[in-house]
Amino acid sequence: MRHTSLLLLLVSGMLGAFNSYAQDSDTPTNKVIHAEGYTYEFQSAAAPDLSEWMQKELAPVVQEWYPKIVKMLPSDGYEAPTNVTIRFRTDMRGTPASASGNRINCNAEWFKRELNREARGSVVHEMVHVVQQYGRARRDNPNATRTPGWLIEGIPDYIRWFLYEPETKGAEITARNLSRAKHDASYRITGNFLNWVVQKYDTNIVQKLNTAAREGKYSEDLWKQYAGKSLQELGDEWKEGHEQRFANTLSDDQKKAGWKLLFNGSNLDGWRNFKTNTIRPGWQVKDGILVCVDPKNAGDLCTDEKFTWFELQLDYNISPAGNSGIMFHVTDEGQRAWATGPEVQLEDNEKARDPQRCGWLYALYQPPDDPKTGKPLDATKAAGQWNRIRLVINAEKCEHYVNGVKYFDYVLGSEDFNARVEKSKFGKMPLFAKSNTGYVVLQGDHGEISFRNIKIRPLGD
Numbered sequence: 001m002r003h004t005s006l007l008l009l010l011v012s013g014m015l016g017a018f019n020s021y022a023q024d025s026d027t028p029t030n031k032v033i034h035a036e037g038y039t040y041e042f043q044s045a046a047a048p049d050l051s052e053w054m055q056k057e058l059a060p061v062v063q064e065w066y067p068k069i070v071k072m073l074p075s076d077g078y079e080a081p082t083n084v085t086i087r088f089r090t091d092m093r094g095t096p097a098s099a100s101g102n103r104i105n106c107n108a109e110w111f112k113r114e115l116n117r118e119a120r121g122s123v124v125h126e127m128v129h130v131v132q133q134y135g136r137a138r139r140d141n142p143n144a145t146r147t148p149g150w151l152i153e154g155i156p157d158y159i160r161w162f163l164y165e166p167e168t169k170g171a172e173i174t175a176r177n178l179s180r181a182k183h184d185a186s187y188r189i190t191g192n193f194l195n196w197v198v199q200k201y202d203t204n205i206v207q208k209l210n211t212a213a214r215e216g217k218y219s220e221d222l223w224k225q226y227a228g229k230s231l232q233e234l235g236d237e238w239k240e241g242h243e244q245r246f247a248n249t250l251s252d253d254q255k256k257a258g259w260k261l262l263f264n265g266s267n268l269d270g271w272r273n274f275k276t277n278t279i280r281p282g283w284q285v286k287d288g289i290l291v292c293v294d295p296k297n298a299g300d301l302c303t304d305e306k307f308t309w310f311e312l313q314l315d316y317n318i319s320p321a322g323n324s325g326i327m328f329h330v331t332d333e334g335q336r337a338w339a340t341g342p343e344v345q346l347e348d349n350e351k352a353r354d355p356q357r358c359g360w361l362y363a364l365y366q367p368p369d370d371p372k373t374g375k376p377l378d379a380t381k382a383a384g385q386w387n388r389i390r391l392v393i394n395a396e397k398c399e400h401y402v403n404g405v406k407y408f409d410y411v412l413g414s415e416d417f418n419a420r421v422e423k424s425k426f427g428k429m430p431l432f433a434k435s436n437t438g439y440v441v442l443q444g445d446h447g448e449i450s451f452r453n454i455k456i457r458p459l460g461d
């Protein structure tokens with residue numbers, strides 16, 4: 001493999017050196033273009049039916065964008081390849097396009113399907129790889145750092161989707177892909193993140209990261225140096241912006257899967273204070289967020305509807321030392337909501353005083369110890385940040401998740417469950433956890449807390 005590509009490099013280098021020879025080799029399936037000091041060779045022998053498209057449609061894009069990309073990604077003493085070969089192939093299996101040295105390979109079958117959609121943009125992406133040449137640092141310097149793959153692929157997709165074809169909006173974060181929106185998710189998702197950092201913090205960051213990568217000097221510290229915030233901070237802030245944009249909405253997939261919004265983002269329809277038909281003024285809706293602004297005048301907020309077996313997901317953001325909770329299977333029989341419904345504790349693990357920690361089933365179940373800290377597993381983010389709770393409350397098994405991390409599972413009414421209730425303060429409450437159906441209740445009298453994206457999906461029958 002290696003020898004082959006070396007040989008190809010040599011051959012294409014020779015083609016560059018003998019331009020007149022290359023010029024003479026023009027055939028219906030082979031076209032050589034010289035422009036602005038660059039030589040492009042378009043080879044379509046493997047897909048003659050694409051020759052016309054390649055020469056009329058693709059060649060102008062290559063001629064315009066290759067020099068642009070070279071200018072976008074300069075570094076001291078570096079000269080990008082001046083000869084670029086673009087070739088249709090029929091042996092690429094599922095890969096749409098690839099780049100190796102100064103050669104770009106295009107999967108003829110895939111291109112035929114994508115001529116009017118992704119075809120040109122994929123070549124722009126590969127041209128960025130031809131210009132990147134990050135492998136050269138390690139050839140010259142054994143101590144060169146490695147640039148992470150997500151960034152190597154994110155830069156071409158940033159240039160492709162945000163500079164070459166922004167009108168296609170092909171790298172948007174949507175309700176559908178929001179859950180996969182991580183800064184290091186690579187390709188167009190990382191492209192979106194890079195675009196955001198460019199717009200918000202440092203216009204030249206892509207150029208600077210490219211230089212570092214090419215010189216074997218990439219390190220995560222560079223983000224802080226260039227943008228003033230760590231990569232993690234930037235990634236969280238970027239993701240949070242998209243989360244807020246799609247807060248209190250359901251994607252089509254979620255609707256199909258049976259999810260329903262418990263909070264519509266604009267008012268408190270579907271809620272009331274426990275055992276009343278009113279809502280106290282301590283609960284307010286602000287900018288799409290359900291906020292407990294005054295815990296002394298809020299009380300427990302209760303759904304109108306009862307739920308039996310379900311999956312519940314919500315985001316909460318708690319104030320320093322704040323304490324709240326989510327109760328389920330709450331009925332009207334008890335004096336207080338907690339007299340009937342088990343409570344999933346919510347609190348600021350850092351400063352709140354209650355030894356029952358966030359995500360625990362109050363006084364009954366807690367996550368195992370984290371070997372790294374020797375303390376119970378804690379996946380919460382600090383007070384003031386959004387955290388996601390996911391509960392699966394099902395007859396066979398209940399599960400608690402905090403920010404995607406599973407804490408534990410249990411079976412309501414099982415021997416183990418009943419034994420734990422017996423030992424706890426709930427042992428003296430005859431109605432506690434006895435109902436298999438009931439309201440969902442948000443605790444409002446222990447501290448300031450905000451909620452959004454409160455959604456539920458009934459399970460079973």
Ligand SMILES: [Zn+2]
Pocket residue numbers: 125129153156
């Ligand atoms: Zn790529």
